[in-house]
Amino acid sequence: MLVVIFLRALRAVPFLAASIVFAMGAQAQAVEFRTITIKVGYGPGGGYDQTSRLIARHFGRFLPGNPDIVVQNVPGGGSLKLTKMVLGSEPSDGSVIASVSEAMSYAPVLDPQNANFDPLALQWIGSLVNEPAYCLTAKSSGVDTMDKFLRSDFLIGATGKSSVTYIFAALVKNGLKARFKIVTGFEGTADIELAMQRGEIAGMCGVSSYNISGNRDTLNLIGTFGSGTVAGKEKLIRFSDKIGDTKVREAAALIETTLQFHHPLVVPPGTPKETVEALRKGYMEMVRDPAFLADVGKLSEMTVNATSGEDISRLVSKQLKVDPNVFETARNLVK
Structure with missing residues (x-):
């Protein structure tokens, strides 16, 4: 009897292994984007608008599902309005990405009365420019x-x-x-x-x-x-x-x-880890793509020197650990 049970168990092993592999494959393919909206915290025609439209033309090729990407301008307060929307009302499913000022990383420290949020709650995807x-x-x-x-x-x-x-x-x-x-x-x-x-x-x-x-x-x-x-x-x-x-x-x-991550993209808090990782991976692949870089050359003399979302998160975290006296001086400096 025990032998029969053992043989049946052995026959079940391949099926069990196949099921595990299938489940793992399904999980790996779980992130698939449809239409994405890049919301820009500034009006049409400026630098953030131009780079966002440039990204919209290429980013979808590097994301699962090859989504269409559209751009919408949401100006206000130097992108503070959009940042608050991202932290409060925008969907956290990867369908909305925001192009905001890098200054949002320390806005709550420099202007706590108006920027009452946690910069670490933002999920940083990547940035294009690192220059003076x-x-x-x-x-x-x-x-x-x-x-x-x-x-x-x-x-x-x-x-x-x-x-x-x-x-x-x-x-x-x-x-x-x-x-x-x-x-x-x-x-x-x-x-x-x-x-x-x-x-x-x-x-x-x-x-x-x-x-x-x-x-x-x-x-x-x-x-x-x-x-x-x-x-x-x-x-x-x-x-x-x-x-x-x-x-x-x-x-x-x-x-x-903050000039080390000029023109960053962010997504809302609560966005699933797999979605954030897919966006970050696709972003860094895009900034090395010859077609993307050729399109950049047509737009302006901008040199792409990208910073990854992971590196931006580390930089922001490091910023917020600075001596409070330095922050106080900085706050007075930009009044």
């Missing part, structure tokens, strides 16, 4: 040197107070006692550029090299933020190097760290 940012002015403004930029009375345009266009302008204004005033309320860099062309404002801060590649002849590059250089661009003075106070310079360096 600029302050620039229209040549028609007459503000064409560092000295004039710091000592003249004029207007700088920005989106919202949680955006890089405001934060980096405020860093210069407060850290170096500049005299310019910051005007907020623009939907994106395209609107700021239009206001510069009209002579309504003189310039803006916190923009990357590809934002200026199409109209370089009409702009003055004044100085930079962040470490490193941009290939083919003149070497400029780094604003934070001009700050004399050691504590203030340390706070400025903290703020500049």
